[in-house]
Amino acid sequence: MSTNASKATSNPFNAVSPTANSLINIFFIIYSLCCIIPLLLIFMVSLSNEQDVVTLGYSFFPKQFDLSAYKFLMEDWKQIVTSYGVTVFVTVIGTVISVVLMALYAYPISRTDFPHRKFFTFFIFFTMLFNGGLVPWYLVYVNMLHLKDNIWALILPLLVSAFFVLIIRTFFQTTIPTAVLESAKIDGAGEIRIFFQIVMPLSLPVIATVALFSVVNYWNDWFLSLVFIADDKTISIQYLMYKMLLNIQYLSTNSNAASAIAAAGGQVSFPNETVRMAMAIMGIGPIVFAYPFFQKYFVKGLTVGAVKG
Structure with missing residues (x-):
């Protein structure tokens, strides 16, 4: 009997x-490389010379390192810092409020004793x-x-x-033991x-997952700035990059505008391809650090949420 048990344990x-x-x-190694290599290429191209990129194409090994793209973007560094501040504020505050609201909505519709849960679902x-x-939608706001x-x-x-509300509701239904809630009620705890x-x-596992997606949604959003914001002091970093890219494309294709800028003594030749890559790096750089932060809470949430005998 013990031999069979040991075999079952070992196999x-x-x-x-x-x-x-x-x-x-x-x-998974190949899959990871497929995710990392494009980011590495974007970073290396952003450090390349614009003329080399136009002539030789994209390369992991630039012929000469050039920070012109980043220097061009940082010419208006005050606006970039302001837009970064707006985006960070919107992302942090929006994510916190969003997660709390969605969890508050999902909790009652996950309870079988809530009489109107089917209607609200x-x-x-x-x-x-x-x-x-x-x-x-626009008129309401x-x-x-x-x-x-x-x-x-x-x-x-x-x-x-x-x-996300339905995901949280499903997690509540399948993971939170009903006995725990009933015990808390017996001890005199209210619903809040x-x-x-x-x-x-x-x-915590589902909260961290939803929060991570909310962070990405808020950070990557540029459409709301386009629709609702006219003041440059309140635009997001993504929309700022979008505007800068449109301006570069316009000046690159409009000879009259380029001539007017040249006559005024301004810069006529603008980096195009390298600026695109530099914008991508500046846009995704901070958000890359969000996942490791939430990963810690994934592990912690799995430990705290485990049902122990």
Whole structure:
């Protein structure tokens, strides 16, 4: 009997053979390289000379290192710092409020004793299928909420995602033990206390996952700045980069504008390809550090949320 038990322990049902394990490792190594190599190429091209890129194409090994693209972008460094500040504020505040609101909505519809949970579940699901359209959406924020040129116009439209609400609801239903909630009620805890002191700590994996996606959504957004913001002091870094790229393309293709700039003694030759890559690096640089931060909470959440005997 003990021999059979030891065999079962040494050869579990879901064990992976050494060959399969090697193939899986090779696959993920190749997949990781496919993710890293393009980023490395973008970074190296951003450090290349514009003329070399136009003549020789993209290369991992620049013929000569040149920081002209970054110098060009940093000519208006005050605006870049301002836009970075706006984006960081919007990302942090928006993510915190967004996660709390979506969790607060998902919690009651995950409870079987909530009488109207089917209605509110359908209500949030309906918004995934239909919306009011762009014009009514714009009029609500501008005419009713008066958020034109307001930094909250960059936060409110992305606060709630029906898809993430349903994900959080499913996690609550399948992971949070009902016995834990009932025990808390017996001990005299109210719903608010149960939610913040029991449900949220046990739900760190899904909260961290949703928060990471919210961070990426807020950080990468440029459309809201385009629609609602006219003041340069309130635009996001992504929209600033977008405007700069459009200006470069316009000046590169419009000979009259280039002639006027030359007559005024301004710069006529603008880096194009290298500036694109430098913009990508400046845009994604800070957000790259977000994933390791949330990864720590993935592990912590899995440990805290484990059901222990």
